[in-house]
Amino acid sequence: MADFQANSRPFTELDRSGRTRRLRRLAEAALTAYDVPVARLTPLGHGLNTTFRVDGADGHRYVLRVQRPDGPGAAQVRSELAWLAALRRETGLVVPLPVPTRGRDLVTVVADPAVPEPRTCVLCHWVEGRFVDERLSAPQLYAVGEFTARLHLHGARMNGLDRGRVDDLTDFGRTQVDGFSAAVVDRAVALAGGDERIRETVARVRAVRAELGFGADVFGLVHGDLHQENYLFHRGRVRAVGFDGCGFGHYAYDLAVAHAALGRLPQREELREALLDGYRSVRPAAATTDPEVLDAFAALRDLQLRLR
CATH class of the missing domain: 3.30.200.20 (Phosphorylase Kinase; domain 1)
Structure with a gap:
C-alpha cells in the first residue's frame, strides 16, 4: 500500500x-x-x-x-x-x-x-577531470581565462543559434522584448519586497551595456554560468561543462561570473588577476576585463540569483 x-x-x-x-x-x-x-x-x-x-x-x-x-x-x-x-x-x-x-x-x-x-x-x-575549489592556483585560473577568451572568440561566430539572453533580469524578463523594461523592473522590485536598490543596479548595467555596444568584439554566445562547479582540470588542461544556461550576452557577463565566484577564497585577488591575465593573453584589447564593467555584471548576476 x-x-x-x-x-x-x-x-x-x-x-x-x-x-x-x-x-x-x-x-x-x-x-x-x-x-x-x-x-x-x-x-x-x-x-x-x-x-x-x-x-x-x-x-x-x-x-x-x-x-x-x-x-x-x-x-x-x-x-x-x-x-x-x-x-x-x-x-x-x-x-x-x-x-x-x-x-x-x-x-x-x-x-x-x-x-x-x-x-x-x-x-x-562524459568529460574526464576533477573540480577544484579551495586549492585553485594562479596558473589554473590563467588557463581558465585563456579558455574563456577562446570560447568567446568562437561564440562570436554563432549568431544564428536559437538561444535567449543571459542577462535578462528575471524569468518574466525572458518573455519580454526588453528584459530590463519598466514592467520587468517593477515586478522585480515587488518580488524583492520593495527593494528600490534594484533600479540602481539595472540603471548601472544599462549604462555599461550601452557603452560597450553590441559588436562581435564584446557580445556573442557565452557560457552563462562559468564558475568552479562548471570548469574542471584534466592533465593540466581546462575543460568546461554546464552549458545548459548558455545564451547571448556581453562577454564581460561570463567573465564576471567566473571573477565573482572566486570572492570567498582567501587567495581571491591573486586568482582574479590570473584569470584576467589569461583572458588578455588571447584577447588583449578586450573592454571585457575593465573592473567597473565586471563589477556591474557581477551585481546583475547576484540580483538574478536572488530573484530566481
Whole structure:
C-alpha cells in the first residue's frame, strides 16, 4: 500500500528523492532512443535540471540530462548542443560532446505518466577531470581565462543559434522584448519586497551595456554560468561543462561570473588577476576585463540569483 501511495502522489508534492525516482524511469525511457548499451544509471543531481551518469556496457560513460519543464524548449536545447558539437569540431576546447539519437537528432522528448510534462532529454559523453575549489592556483585560473577568451572568440561566430539572453533580469524578463523594461523592473522590485536598490543596479548595467555596444568584439554566445562547479582540470588542461544556461550576452557577463565566484577564497585577488591575465593573453584589447564593467555584471548576476 505504501508503494502504491508513493507512486500515486502528485509529482509536485514529492521531495527531491521522490522526484528523482520518477525522473529515473523517464531517463530509462529516453535512453532507448540511443544506440548505447546501458549497464548502470546513477543520479548525479537534481537542481534546475536532473542529471544521471550512464555507465555503458561498452566501457564508456555518459551524462543524461533531463531538462526542467520551464527551461529552454527543445529547439533551444538543440542549439546548445549544436554549439557544443561545433566547439569540439572546430576548436581544441574540451566541452561535452553530444550523442545523437538513432534518428540523428540531438535531443529526445519523453513523456511518462508519473511526470506531469514531457521532458526534453540530451545525452553527452562524459568529460574526464576533477573540480577544484579551495586549492585553485594562479596558473589554473590563467588557463581558465585563456579558455574563456577562446570560447568567446568562437561564440562570436554563432549568431544564428536559437538561444535567449543571459542577462535578462528575471524569468518574466525572458518573455519580454526588453528584459530590463519598466514592467520587468517593477515586478522585480515587488518580488524583492520593495527593494528600490534594484533600479540602481539595472540603471548601472544599462549604462555599461550601452557603452560597450553590441559588436562581435564584446557580445556573442557565452557560457552563462562559468564558475568552479562548471570548469574542471584534466592533465593540466581546462575543460568546461554546464552549458545548459548558455545564451547571448556581453562577454564581460561570463567573465564576471567566473571573477565573482572566486570572492570567498582567501587567495581571491591573486586568482582574479590570473584569470584576467589569461583572458588578455588571447584577447588583449578586450573592454571585457575593465573592473567597473565586471563589477556591474557581477551585481546583475547576484540580483538574478536572488530573484530566481
